[in-house]
Amino acid sequence: MRAVVARGYGGPEVLELVTVALPEPGPGQVRIRVEAATVNPVDLVTRSGALVEAGLMAAREHTGIGWDAAGVVDRLGAGVTAFAPGQRVIGLRDLLDVPLGAYAEYLVLDATAVAPAPAGASAAAAATLPLNGLTALQSLDLLDLAAGDTVLVTGAGGAVGGFAVELAARRGLRVVAQTGAADAEFARSVGAEWIVGRDASDLAADVRRLVPGGTDGALDTAGLGIRALAAVRSKGAYATVVGGSAPLPLRGIRVHQHWISADAHALTELAAMDLTLRVADVLPLERAAEAHDRLAAGGIRGRLVLAPAKGA
Incomplete structure (x- = not known):
């Protein structure tokens, strides 16, 4: 599958589109075919290496980027009964130090970090909700x-x-x-x-x-x-x-x-509230560096969203 990672740390130029093995869900996990992944300020901080300097992450040759996503359940790990393949969902990864993030065609999350997507919302809009x-x-x-x-x-x-x-x-x-x-x-x-x-x-x-x-x-x-x-x-x-x-x-x-923590129950409640979901623009996965530049420049209303697959 394709994914965007930070190769080292620095400006948007360290973001690289790579091909990696398709991740497999373990017990209690869900694999999501990602249709939309949100670009958030924490992604810029992660890419810069500031979290490594703060002792919140270990230095990696490449670091996963992206916290929240919307898409379709692709595969279930052992013991997961709350979701079904083909179901539209949203999810949040709250671990800082990971080799792959939500900027990817597929994302594996604990089922406790996944919730049904807001009814009637596009994948791009739904992806702006979790984080x-x-x-x-x-x-x-x-x-x-x-x-x-x-x-x-x-x-x-x-x-x-x-x-x-x-x-x-x-x-x-x-x-x-x-x-x-x-x-x-x-x-x-x-x-x-x-x-x-x-x-x-x-x-x-x-x-x-x-x-x-x-x-x-x-x-x-x-x-x-x-x-x-x-x-x-x-x-x-x-x-x-x-x-x-x-x-x-x-x-x-x-x-x-406050430090964020994934919570499927709370996320399910949020998804049912018909909240105002704001999307500034949707870009393909390979334009992640451009999205980071635009977010850093300021003036964005709503969230920039990356679309690894059709459906956003």
Whole structure:
């Protein structure tokens, strides 16, 4: 099969399309014929070698790239009864250090990381849900807010931020979305009650003018750290999805650094919610380096998706 790997570490030029043996599913695993694989910021970080430098991965001659995918069940490992060959699914690999990732024609995942695909969604759209949707869902769970509470979501125009606003609003939370003017309409369309600007010089002051005393919580998808924490009331809750950006737990605020984990049950729930799935563009697998360049340049709304096989 064909797959894209990082040959060494560096810029997009280290991405290489290779031919490798078709992976076989072991006990409790599912092999997926990949129709769409999402390009995420963590892919750029992995390719650069930053995770090796941070001690989160061992150095490899070649490294698998890509976390989430959508496709069709191709083969089942022993003991798997929840899926059937031909079934449309989505999945997430949450292991950092792997020789093959989702940028491939076939992907083997534990069945506990696979869920039925959202009904009616294209493969490209479905592939944007696992990593970003689960990140938003699990981060909101950490905040543990109740219906009627207020929450600040930074980076609300982004992939994780957009899901966070939509999921928070569906939980009955009142959302302050921090985002640029170009994304304000989108944030409102998925449930934001208030908007504060992305370039606000004093984010906390802007938020507190809308919510006196500060919000009950903040989901900081933009990694603003203390700037977002300052918008939260004393003894509130804060969660960040950006590694290394968690501030000190000042004023009794509960501070969480979220790290994603695959969860088939939660992913199944997300897939059934009819969430807003945004695709910026679909490119063939061999244009992975171009996708990385475009993502690094910024300004992407929705996710870039690679299509290893027909069906995206």
